[in-house]
Amino acid sequence: MTEAQGQQVIDWVKEEPKSLKKIQIKIVEEWKLTVSKDTIKRLIKKINMRWKRVRRGVAKTPDEWEIEVKLPILEELKQQEKRGEIEIGYLDEMGLDSKPCIPYAWQEEKTTIKLPPIEGKRLNRVC
CATH class of the missing domain: 1.10.10 (Arc Repressor Mutant, subunit A)
Incomplete structure (x- = not known):
């Protein structure tokens, strides 16, 4: 060759x-x-390509207007917490899919192929 x-x-x-x-x-x-x-x-x-797992990506990135609206609100909430007016609690979310199969593929070193998120039944749990 x-x-x-x-x-x-x-x-x-x-x-x-x-x-x-x-x-x-x-x-x-x-x-x-x-x-x-x-x-x-x-x-x-x-x-330097490797045979490794493909990852599922995020469903979507937020729109510009959504960030512009939500960031000032979040900053105001943080200021209220500093003044002792409110208490902010942070949560973590975990999702379980009905299709757990994640394929493998040849990928360049230090890169990861992202698949779109699974459409279908999903169980979300807030911890």
Whole structure:
């Protein structure tokens, strides 16, 4: 395999990080070469890619207007707490999904692939 072909394989892995089988099929279709999964693994490990868990991301980021409205209110509440007018308690939230399966994929070092959050039944618990 040439250096240019190796770079193309790395690009394909970045496009399709979950399945080396699909990469093998592309290699056969493009260049009529038979390459083992181990060869592909050696190639992508040279550029510090790792086989690790994919993470679920946050559902959405707040809108600008929402931040502009809520931050001053939060600051006012903190000031009231400092003056002793109110007492603020902080809570933590934990969510359990009905679909716990989290796949693995090839990822570059110090990066994480984020999946969208699961749509469906979810049990939330406030601690």
